[in-house]
Amino acid sequence: MKSFLHISFLLVASFAMAQGLYNSGNLVVHASGNLGLHTNLINHATFDQTEGLVGFYGTNQLQVSGTVPATLWDMEIFVSDQIELVNTLNVRNNLNFISGDVSSPKDNPLVYLNFLDQGFFTGEDDTAKIIGFAAVNNRSFFAFPVGDRSLLRPLTLTSEGTAPLSICAYFFENPSSPSSLSTTFDVEQKVRNIGTVSDREFWIVDSDVPAKVTIGWNPRSGLGLIPNATAESVIVVGWNKAANQWTVIGNTAVSGDINQGFVTSETFVPSDYAAITFGTIPLPTDxxxxxxxxxxxxxxxxxxxxxxxxxxxxxxxxxxxxxxxxxxxxxxxxxxxxxxxxxxxxxxxxxxxxxxxxxxxxxxxxxxxxxxxxxxxxxxxxxxxxx
Structure with missing residues (x-):
């Protein structure tokens, strides 16, 4: 069960303005200290925690902005709405989701919630997740807690080696005409050994290290609406940047049925693809x-x-x-x-x-x-x- 931590805080060489907590230098949270924010965080100087907890609380949408990314040791979220990232936010140790989402611009992969080398998270669910881009440093395995406003839609990345930086975001949008992006990925523009490309959702995942991904589908994914499709016919497909079309990434493991299940791809280099989603093998028509x-x-x-x-x-x-x-x-x-x-x-x-x-x-x-x-x-x- 998610827990609520009673908070107190210590501010050093910082001051609060009407629009939020403004850090102009030397903001510190000590080992036994907890900083609880019910307002925006505007960070313009070094705020690199190796101990202590910073929590975001309240009923209003909060924002993290500024010119310098803040780095927190432990982070806690208990908000009714969401925390909007205008600048990258780093987590060294634990992010505890209690309630509320963290959102970042879906059209800007340079702004993300970033889990540093040992960073992890707990408590993610449909009401508490990352909307937009999440990142992780120096890992060979990570499950990104991404989704949209309604559902958690995680992606698990299993790399062949340590990846310095991997990023991921989920889009419940038609790849052919995504509302969040200026680029499009026409689901009809595909190689012939793909039958159908999902027009419901897609992920963006970026890493230079060869890897496999595992993604899941649910009734909202609509794969059960594809005529004659079965779970065994589901494959991972990707918008190949070089070919400028959807190509087969493959399928090494499948579980579930056509209405709900998981698929694991073949090994591929994520940075070679602009987007990935579900596809099916071709269906005979004559x-x-x-x-x-x-x-x-x-x-x-x-x-x-x-x-x-x-x-x-x-x-x-x-x-x-x-x-x-x-x-x-x-x-x-x-x-x-x-x-x-x-x-x-x-x-x-x-x-x-x-x-x-x-x-x-x-x-x-x-x-x-x-x-x-x-x-x-x-x-x-x-x-x-x-x-």
């Missing part, structure tokens, strides 16, 4: 696919238990003159078969992967292309290979 609803995506677990050991494409016998090609997430062809007869079981037969054939292909997501030459039809989709 008669052959409608009559064969499994065509589109497959789950393969070649472990010898007799269940999903082989890639079986129902109805392929209708076009015996066919060609199956399978590619890994780097676009390398790992399998090809003319007149495929349901015999792929996770082993490569072409490309450099054939050198490790005795080990089989690594688990993960693969892209396939089926050409039905007699019917002049082509189908694409994903294979989820589980070892």
């Amino acid at each position: 008669t052959f696919a409608v009559e064969n609803p499994t065509l589109g995506n497959y789950f393969l677990s070649p472990n010898g238990d007799g269940i999903n050991d082989f890639l079986i494409i129902d109805g392929l016998e209708e076009s015996p003159n066919n060609l199956l090609s399978i590619y890994n997430r780097y676009g390398q062809k790992v399998f090809e078969k003319v007149n495929y007869t349901n015999d792929f079981r996770g082993m490569a037969n072409t490309g450099t992967m054939i050198l490790n054939q005795e080990q089989g292909l690594a688990e993960g997501v693969y892209f396939y292309l089926v050409s039905l030459l007699d019917l002049q039809l082509q189908y694409t989709g994903f294979i989820f290979l589980d070892r």
